[in-house]
Amino acid sequence: MTARRLDGKDLAASLRAQAAEAVTAAAAGGNAVRLAIVIATQDESAAWYVRSLTGAAARVGIECDISDLGADAAPGRIATELARLSADPKVNGIILQTPVPAGATAAELAEVIDPAKDVDGANPVSLGRLTAGLPAFAPATAAAVVRLLDFHGIGLSGRRAVVVGRSAVVGKPLAQLLLARDATVTIAHSRTPDLAGVTSEADVLVVAAGRPGLITAAHVRPGAAVVDVGTNASDGGLVGDVAAEVAGNAGALSPVPGGVGTVTTAELLLATVTAAADQKNVGALR
């Protein structure tokens, strides 16, 4: 058996087309759509990600401002920049790129991001609102996982979903999105003793652990849908958290690259045009 490929490219293209259409409509009304990215790291994969995001934004007509504060930026300096961007009516979306400098805490800094511009759901208030069932931007990666499953017709209601990874930017918000879709959700992590036993319970297994090859065939119930959120740099390029052999027993498997990551970038663009439209409506009401 070879797993069905949960490809993200067509889905991402369709999301980008939606975003481009919204940008064109905004432009017709005399409004630009603008995304600000704050970066304070020299991490290579972060730099790669920002280049890829700004390129994708440019192609749909979203203007990007990059505030590169340097890897030794003080937390206060980063917070000041996030506050400035939050107050700038020309800026529609704000992303704080991780990692942040030692001594800073991403979630704490993100509290300065206006929730209406928090297109990557990094502000804890967005996470709290999401959890409480109130409107909020979800972290783009978490949103991309659910969107990819929907696109490929993989049901969630009443299914067992297992999320490997408990970060506040992927695992935890993803668990909330899966719960909202009526899945029974288990969160496993680095301290889970019998990981293979737990992941084998999954109808839908989502892996966001950041450990290449963590999930082998022994971790996957035959026929399960597996979504690989891992983006690990290797000599051979980007690799996920799921070993290649899993394609032999999973029912469906998302590739790395070309799966969740591709959709994530498109989700951010779509969230930015959504934010811009919402802000314009609020502005019109005032």
Next chain:
Amino acid sequence: MTARRLDGKDLAASLRAQAAEAVTAAAAGGNAVRLAIVIATQDESAAWYVRSLTGAAARVGIECDISDLGADAAPGRIATELARLSADPKVNGIILQTPVPAGATAAELAEVIDPAKDVDGANPVSLGRLTAGLPAFAPATAAAVVRLLDFHGIGLSGRRAVVVGRSAVVGKPLAQLLLARDATVTIAHSRTPDLAGVTSEADVLVVAAGRPGLITAAHVRPGAAVVDVGTNASDGGLVGDVAAEVAGNAGALSPVPGGVGTVTTAELLLATVTAAADQKNVGALR
């Protein structure tokens, strides 16, 4: 076999003694500790709960203000009252009693509660901060469950924990607290098809479904610890979500009444004195 009783009375007494000591210390410094409760329902069990809480507060020396806005209070009226209390420097803790009137949303109203006074962790920002690992008040019931397990020496790290119930006030924040203690956490709910199969995986099973007798012996792995968060009114008084027969195969079981509920009230008192101390420190720094 008869399950060990996870009694909450001694623990609650010890928490109340801590709270009373803190109130005495505050009084020695000329400061009262004050808890405000906003109520906008004629629900009988809510009224019972508020009486029980104000009684417990009085016994440790915490002053209680009750704002009874009536069951037909408009959401805006409730929000205004919460804002007034948030701004009042004499008020240290604020609780919005549920249920709220039809047309109002508790989580949305709770966004008006100053997070520093949000002693029952009802503001989504508290939930988000808790989830992100930042300091925040947890909902008192969720905190009480973990405190009760700790008190009785029931380990969480590396264990399978199953939470039945996905409310934003109990199930979801509790899952976060259990995750923070390195349990592998599953959240089951009313749409979980094979509930007994899922709950039987638990080393620690916490039930917060609000359905009397939902959990039977068939739902519990022999020897598991079971915490009953249910508080259902019945002709025979308060009953939990766990059937009596579970005492026959569980290793440990919390009673209703006398278990989590007792500890929850004490948690709220302790959170209120903690809030008062923190506010005093912040005040001193200004």
